[in-house]
Amino acid sequence: MSKCEQCIVREFSSLKALTKDELVKLSDCKTSHIIKKGEVIFEEGENVNGIYCIKDGICKLTKLSANGKDHIVKLVTKGELLGQRSMISDEPVNLSAVALEDMQVCFIPKSEVMGYFDKNNQFSMNVMKTICGDLKDADDHMVNLAQKTVKERLAETLLYLNDTFGKNEDNSLKVQLSRDELASMIGTATESCIRLLSDFNKLGLIELNGKKIVLKDINALKKLAD
Amino acid sequence: MSKCEQCIVREFSSLKALTKDELVKLSDCKTSHIIKKGEVIFEEGENVNGIYCIKDGICKLTKLSANGKDHIVKLVTKGELLGQRSMISDEPVNLSAVALEDMQVCFIPKSEVMGYFDKNNQFSMNVMKTICGDLKDADDHMVNLAQKTVKERLAETLLYLNDTFGKNEDNSLKVQLSRDELASMIGTATESCIRLLSDFNKLGLIELNGKKIVLKDINALKKLAD
DNA sequence: TCTTTAATATGACAAATATCATATTTTTAA
């Protein structure tokens, strides 16, 4: 069992506020898990009863819409926590979490985390700030969905993926989403997404190589995204 | 100066966790304000440095989109607090607040509120739960904007206004939004909104009387909204 | 009250986007 005190990623989450004693205790009650690409960490409506700390990998948070299609609400990567909202609200999770690549995660039971809220004020503030950040992002996202065209949203999303998750040695975006997933992130039909990617490709804004996407003209994309 | 201990609306907000002593102290440092319909409480980008407690009235929270149009992110009414996210994140507000009707609000300076976070755990948890609720709502809203048609969103929004804010004696919706505001809530062009309202009217789903809207066939609207 | 301005309404049309069909490529698994 790995030790939380020595885990680097905890430094990037709300858990960085924990004392050495708290971390030692945490090491004992956490459980580590390997999640394979495509596997579900939790499903919308489930009672999770704790939070997941992502040690490595990326996952998507999705929500099923009334028409039966999944919408990707957010991508979450190493150093971030999953399930905080649900735990605090004391409700089932409202989103599903599915691995986009192989992941290492640690599960911390609710009983343990809730104790920190009482005893460690800095931890509480960290969690609050994270959720406030998520709320602000959600507001921004909402306005984009409501007011921007699909083309603008696609350009913006490509830039977001580039800025947030970086690229491989061959310059392609590190997060590899299927066309279907990309479409469900920007809120459009898969065919529309494919078509626009083709257009971007023909215009020299991006380069397509199977699932790999290389951003060729960042400035032009920025202009397109508004 | 009215006394917070005797204020009913505080019972509906996170402030209900405050002790009698805290409330007495709060009474001294808060300031009361009358906001006329159409007036701005705060504007996107401003440093508010505190929170507003809504004693009476309704306001809209809007965000300017890249194309210059306002989008209504949320409606907020008596018993709720404004500006929590910004205060916790220690950032300027990301939304503007504009009164939809005459309002009574109290402003509580940041210095006072931040003290509660340290000393009153129940207050912290209340605030966290509120923000978590907002985040869940935002997620839902996002998926609706991404996946539902304008018609579905209009039906849904009319039902939301009815359920959340109720109706007048003449059965018309209590919150009176202009067509323009309604459009900027559902994320569509004003003309599209007007046209669909006309359609709903002709279909007998609603009744239009100037700005007044009466929901005639709730079930049919629910079916339309999915 | 009258005049001006803003809000609502509706038609005509254009643009954006979805849907359906089908081909091609890639991936998966037998």
Place this chain on the structure above:
DNA sequence: TTAAAAATATGATATTTGTCATATTAAAGA
């Protein structure tokens, strides 16, 4: 390795939604 399935691609077309023009009505001021 090969057959089957899934993902990607693209054309044709339908539907939705936005835009512009222009009435009509309601609201606000002088």
